[in-house]
Amino acid sequence: MTYQPSFQDVAHLGHVEVFTPKLDESVQFFREIVGLHESGRVGNSVYLRAWGDYALHTLQLTASPTSGVGHVAFRVKSPPVLTSMVGYMKANGVQGEWRDAEFGHGRAFRFASPDGHPLEIYYETERFIPQGNQVPGFKNLPQRYSPHGIAPRRLDHVNLLAQDIKSCREFFRDMLGLRVTEQIVFEGGQEMGAWLAATFKSYDIAFTKDHSKAHGRFHHLTYAMDSREDVLHAADILAENGTFIETGPHKHTIGQTFFLYFYEPGGNRFEIGAGGYLIFDPDWRPIVWSKEERMKGQAWGLQTVRTFHTYGTPPVEE
């Protein structure tokens, strides 16, 4: 029986490499203000994770002339799935190459999204091993909870800008087996956004229409808190720190997640979020939103700020 990617073959979003022209400031920001933990450094990259992430890292900050996304990596559920999925992609004309093991994970297959975002899938993962006062009192947690700054619990999802949402949505659905959970489709079928899940969460990756002519741009990366109150505390911390809050805290209509967007020192947009629904129905059908429905703004009526549609990294001339 020939292999076909199915839901859950991709286990979860693994880690994201983000470029920053101000590496030191970005690292300082994520350590001191966001409260992530540094796992190590290799070359121009600094690796970080949230206290609840089981992997050695979920964020890779890499010094670069520009901001933007270096690559987005997903962990698949087993070695055979890794081999089969790569074979399936190649058989379907997806170009890519195997890369040797690097910091935090084993060999990975590097390919690109239809919009040109560098992507990777891998299986072998190095787990975080707590030492000293990082050892948790609870064996079912990866690290002791000892908050400093925002202290999000874990990596949640990534949002990428793209020119052709439909092709990106179909690529992740057909090649990686993700579940399409929600969509924005304008009159005439023009797709403006797509939300997909590898897990039971309302989404693990989203694609939104890039209003510029650029390709492969980054919209935001999100870390999750346990409660909406935690997100409100995060807003207090960011405001007091003088960090630019683009919009929020407020509730998304799509995904029903509670959001807070801000720009890190390197210029990339990040989100601190919480909540959203879990999908237990195996027959979930994508929720499709029209332009009229989107005009109503977010869940409680907040209009989406213009920069949310125009600002991505690296920035481009409008």
Next chain:
Amino acid sequence: MTYQPSFQDVAHLGHVEVFTPKLDESVQFFREIVGLHESGRVGNSVYLRAWGDYALHTLQLTASPTSGVGHVAFRVKSPPVLTSMVGYMKANGVQGEWRDAEFGHGRAFRFASPDGHPLEIYYETERFIPQGNQVPGFKNLPQRYSPHGIAPRRLDHVNLLAQDIKSCREFFRDMLGLRVTEQIVFEGGQEMGAWLAATFKSYDIAFTKDHSKAHGRFHHLTYAMDSREDVLHAADILAENGTFIETGPHKHTIGQTFFLYFYEPGGNRFEIGAGGYLIFDPDWRPIVWSKEERMKGQAWGLQTVRTFHTYGTPPVEE
């Protein structure tokens, strides 16, 4: 020794009469969606209270051709203070008249704010006596907590629009002994807003500049929840009910309160709020905000919506 009003002579905001051209719809809204409890009806008025209010009512809805405020009543701390305060006001040229006891309270002195808002002070109060399944399990609470709808805990504060903020601020400070907690003062000393407290809360009444030429207008009345999470639930309830949410939930810079503004069926603006700081320092000095500081928007950067400055009740031609 001649009497002079001092902080605490006015114990707290007692109740507010709000006019509505749609009495039945307004009553239905406050009972079913907001979750207030009806205490009684007299003539064109319906009296309501929150589950945590000790008084028989804190909101009086009165059928009227227009929206707006009927009167704002404050309870003073003792019978002698009531007499002395009235005497002091009269000696200082404040016109007014005694009114007989009515629903929920004893005789009251009716006078007007410098902007013409009808005001009252009274002492004798009828307490809510729980019956049947309203009897609380906790003797230190006025009513059993059995939520339906938003279910705010208690009346919090009132905000009135005025042409001359300075005179209103000084009137409440000098005639009623309230504490000025925060102010907005533009260049040249033009006062745009004043927040005053009769209690340890960051404010119990506020005056903000009316950008129309009208007098005696109402900005909003606020009921308080115990937590910010409760206010987020309120937003969910209002959004699902199709109630127009004007702005929020978000955090005020002034008072540090968490806010959510909406319009009830009669057109009046109401707020569901939580938090804010308590003032323990007996020497608190008013915090004064400049135009530049206000331009920064609310605590987390949300710009104040235009209608917040232009919409009051009754509405006027702009």
Next chain:
Amino acid sequence: MTYQPSFQDVAHLGHVEVFTPKLDESVQFFREIVGLHESGRVGNSVYLRAWGDYALHTLQLTASPTSGVGHVAFRVKSPPVLTSMVGYMKANGVQGEWRDAEFGHGRAFRFASPDGHPLEIYYETERFIPQGNQVPGFKNLPQRYSPHGIAPRRLDHVNLLAQDIKSCREFFRDMLGLRVTEQIVFEGGQEMGAWLAATFKSYDIAFTKDHSKAHGRFHHLTYAMDSREDVLHAADILAENGTFIETGPHKHTIGQTFFLYFYEPGGNRFEIGAGGYLIFDPDWRPIVWSKEERMKGQAWGLQTVRTFHTYGTPPVEE
């Protein structure tokens, strides 16, 4: 290739039938105090659901001389899986029978746990179709959020008492493909508890040692709130209503869930819970707790109340 059950073949816990000797009182309790919604009545059964449940019902209350569990039903992810899983069970000596479609779902295979609890698996499900003022403003939610009472969001998990934990754990792992997430194993390998998941939650079903000699007993059924603050509100509501709270609110060490246990009028234990970790790691290994570790009590030190180990339904002579 012969079929073998794998993780996710069982999509989720579908519904649980609970026996009550006081049907009217139980129904009134779940409608008025817990805030569940009635979906219908057939014979001696009343069907209910939480506002966030997509299925027509998640709780079936059935009039009976005693309390206890009628049956526990799981929804599988597709028709072929239903057929294959039944075939696999039969091939492995599991006795059972097909039952015709009934309220809320299509044909189901009825079998028993190693301890004798009636179980079912089914695929065809009737979805809740909101009518009138139940229609949500958000298309991605099954019903309008309009809270009354506790108003939990959804069914979460079931806990069953058993004599032989090991056989129950292996049965659900091997026959139904569930993931073993945590265990309690005393010296000599005696298993005292097992937590298993069909989803990404820390568990969907748990088995704990029955200290009596009885078989097939029910420990509790849990409905989930979105936040710990919501669970605290639930405690306020139950306390004010005079409902017996057995223990909590507090945090479980196992699963890290926030719990609140109480007895409904029929005598069955129910839980209102929130939180807990999500499992993204496809290689999750069961966390095993020793007797010494369990002696430390719950997460914040609360000792487990004795009745938690001794009380189940139907009750038995000790």
Next chain:
Amino acid sequence: MTYQPSFQDVAHLGHVEVFTPKLDESVQFFREIVGLHESGRVGNSVYLRAWGDYALHTLQLTASPTSGVGHVAFRVKSPPVLTSMVGYMKANGVQGEWRDAEFGHGRAFRFASPDGHPLEIYYETERFIPQGNQVPGFKNLPQRYSPHGIAPRRLDHVNLLAQDIKSCREFFRDMLGLRVTEQIVFEGGQEMGAWLAATFKSYDIAFTKDHSKAHGRFHHLTYAMDSREDVLHAADILAENGTFIETGPHKHTIGQTFFLYFYEPGGNRFEIGAGGYLIFDPDWRPIVWSKEERMKGQAWGLQTVRTFHTYGTPPVEE
């Protein structure tokens, strides 16, 4: 007109000196785990405050052979009140002496509670002046919110053990003008506990019956969080840090406050709390609880742990 102390003449609880036989460990604990800020050191004392405290310090930790309370200080509302109150106490046979200004405040009158606890009243206070990255973005807050550890907002109340509750209650009511908010009175009028307020909070100081024969003992000091969720986070932090949690988080019936009790390294009991009702009614009458009512345990049924009645500092032979 002769002076008589009235409600509000004592503005608020100012600071408490706590003895510790392990000064370094206690200081480290309050700085790193509780997240208080050090204001300075003089002799054997280290002075600390919460981020929301306006005064230079609210906690004074003093090296001592034993644990216990050094003194409890209240700030009065004005210089004349300080003089008058001292005069009134002396006229009523209260012995005491003036002490020179010391760290954080001006001259103070030192006297003793009927049970022998050292007390002080003072007016002149040194305010905390934020420097560098402690400067808040919000002028109405004393310090930038940048959480580390539990990070409570402010000092809340103190609880002292005493042999004669009635005399302590009457002393604070008659000599200091505090409001008696709640009481525990057993049959025959034996007073077991008294809660008093200088502010609108449900209490600022409490006296509970010392079951030993000792005098002048300390029960606990409480710092307040903004929400119950914050207290749950505090429990997570203490549990992970291996701090002994005596009881909680749970809700007090008395005061309706949400509590969490633990022992600091020096052996003293501290509390992290939130919530409770505010008293706006100037005619509030003390709520009196009987033995039977207290036997019901705390708000949600948790039985009060035995040590709560027996453990105080310094510890004594039972």
